[in-house]
Amino acid sequence: MSETLAADIVVVGAGIAGTSFAAHAAAERSVIVLEAESQPGYHSTGRSAAQFIVNYGPPDVRALTKASHGFFTQPPEGFADTALLSPRGMLTLATEETTDELAGAIAQGSGIEAIAMEEAYRLVPHLNRDVFVAAAYEPDSTDIDVAAVHQGFLRRLKALGGRVVTDARVESIARHNGRWQVATPAGTVEAEILVNAAGAWADEVAALAGLRRIGLQPKRRTALIVDGPADGCAGWPLVGDAAEEWYFKPEAGTKLLVSPADATPMPACDIQPDELDVAIAVDRFQKAVDIPVRRIEHSWAGLRTFAPDGSLVIGWAPGVDGFFWIAGQGGYGIQTSPAAGRTAWSLLKGDGIPADAAAAGLDEATVSPGRFAA
Ligand SMILES: Cc1cc2nc3c(=O)[nH]c(=O)nc-3n(C[C@H](O)[C@H](O)[C@H](O)COP(=O)(O)OP(=O)(O)OC[C@H]3O[C@@H](n4cnc5c(N)ncnc54)[C@H](O)[C@@H]3O)c2cc1C
Structure with missing residues (x-):
């Protein structure tokens, strides 16, 4: 990618957070995912203990974990060739x-x-x-086939016309005429919406766009x-x-x-x-x-x-046009990824928390980036 590409949504980070979101969003909007490394999953997503633990983390994590279980046990047709969960205890x-x-x-x-x-x-x-x-x-604690889950999201994204650009570390972000201009060594992407799924670097990506850091x-x-x-x-x-x-x-x-x-x-x-x-x-x-x-x-x-309070950060940045956070996955980013990606897409569209995640106890205020606004 050396030219300027245009999309509805640019996602920064091709770990489990960025790809689980992008695999949903690409069904309805054009999506480009930018990844700094030469391969998706090089950082936290490729280094986990690959465990699904129901009784782990704060209430929002437990709710997202519960709402993810059905996806792991019955993923969409063609998502993976192998079982995503296997018994462990x-x-x-x-x-x-x-x-x-x-x-x-x-x-x-x-x-x-x-x-x-x-x-x-x-x-x-x-x-x-x-x-x-x-x-x-x-x-009910199980092993997760992390590579199969991550590859499944990537495959789905690409099948829906989405694109992942590797070796594309975002170096500058500017907003002109209602669109983000996101510059990388591999070229520039223009998009109406920027989704910040940069894992440990999410605060730095926000700072590049002129936003306040959350304190991740x-x-x-x-x-x-x-x-x-x-x-x-x-x-x-x-x-x-x-x-x-x-x-x-x-x-x-x-x-x-x-x-x-x-x-x-x-x-x-x-x-x-x-x-x-x-x-x-x-x-x-x-x-x-x-x-x-x-x-x-x-x-x-x-x-x-x-995040400072230990809960995930999923939602629009308050007071900034077109900047959406998916960050603070802590030690639970794999086991929550199906529901977190789906929740992020639902919140981005203005549809609120998905019904099953809400029934599991997730509420928008708990994960909203707005909770850190002074
Ligand atoms: C030892 C260990 C054990 C764990 N065990 C479990 C477990 O058993 N179960 C579980 O659910 N979770 C577990 N986790 C947590 C889980 O791995 C993380 O929560 C999850 O991988 C976070 O995903 P992510 O996509 O946010 O981050 P990442 O996978 O780090 O992805 C972020 C991506 O953003 C990219 N990026 C950053 N800055 C830029 C930029 N400027 N431009 C372009 N790209 C950029 C990075 O290169 C990176 O690829 C564990 C973590 C560790 C370290």
């Missing part, structure tokens, strides 16, 4: 010090129940016996792959502690993905793992299980980006 463990957190998770959640420690040991036989005093199990905070989260036990772990649930200080889950049949559940504030960047976080992950993992860590096959880090 989630086991949450408490020590003497964290029984209150576990009780709170059970009291506030749905479909999560206390189980006996004997049952926890049956589910994960390699748990150390002298560490945990209570457990809860959430059977990217936070680093680290993950590593280690060998599982010789007697297998493929059928284990995701296992985490009630204070969210670590978790692990089976990966590729014989391995385990381990995270120290870190949340270190960072500037937006191509984040890399810190050696200390990797060491902390190994230490916490070894306190939980009797599996020796002889080598770390691979480690990575990604950014989970939060």
Whole structure:
């Protein structure tokens, strides 16, 4: 793309947020998605733990998660060749010090129940016996095939005539005669509406357009792959502690993905793992299980980006023509993506919160960018 292209809507960012929105919008309007990297999904979307957890996050996240479940289990015809969700389950463990957190998770959640420690040991036989005093199990937590979901949105977008331009980092944004002029090294796009789905960079994109920053905070989260036990772990649930200080889950049949559940504030960047976080992950993992860590096959880090109040940001920027936010997906951007993309498109059109998301408890004020206006 070296010429100037025109569209009704230009989306900045081809992660799960931008593509889930664009796949809806392209059914009715012309859409161009601009992606800074050479491939969509290079940042947070390609670095997740790929989990769907019903009882996770603030109420708006739980509502969007609930409203996304039907899409994941019955996606539109031709969306994906494989199942998007597969059974996993989630086991949450408490020590003497964290029984209150576990009780709170059970009291506030749905479909999560206390189980006996004997049952926890049956589910994960390699748990150390002298560490945990209570457990809860959430059977409806599943694995998500993130690549299939993301590719499905991209395929749908393209089938509807939408376009993704890679190597197109937005460098300047101006508004002339009711249209945005969005300049990138790959060329310029003119559009009536700009949708800011730039993940950790969403505040920077807003600033380029002359808007106030919301105060989004990217936070680093680290993950590593280690060998599982010789007697297998493929059928284990995701296992985490009630204070969210670590978790692990089976990966590729014989391995385990381990995270120290870190949340270190960072500037937006191509984040890399810190050696200390990797060491902390190994230490916490070894306190939980009797599996020796002889080598770390691979480690990575990604950014989970939060609004100041922890809820998503979906809606028109107040007082600015044609600027729409989809940001602050935190640690839930994959599991909420079907309903978040659909909600964004519905709000952009002026149709309000979709009925199923509203029935699940989502209200417009909670996610509106207007809540940060002084
Ligand atoms: C370790 C880890 C584990 C996680 N586990 C889960 C999980 O189990 N379940 C879950 O639901 N979520 C999980 N998440 C969170 C999830 O990955 C994110 O919420 C989600 O990927 C955010 O998507 P996004 O599209 O907003 O961001 P991104 O995927 O980062 O996409 C934003 C895109 O915008 C582009 N961009 C930025 N600036 C510009 C610019 N100026 N011009 C053009 N393009 C630009 C970037 O290159 C990027 O591709 C996890 C995250 C991490 C890091």
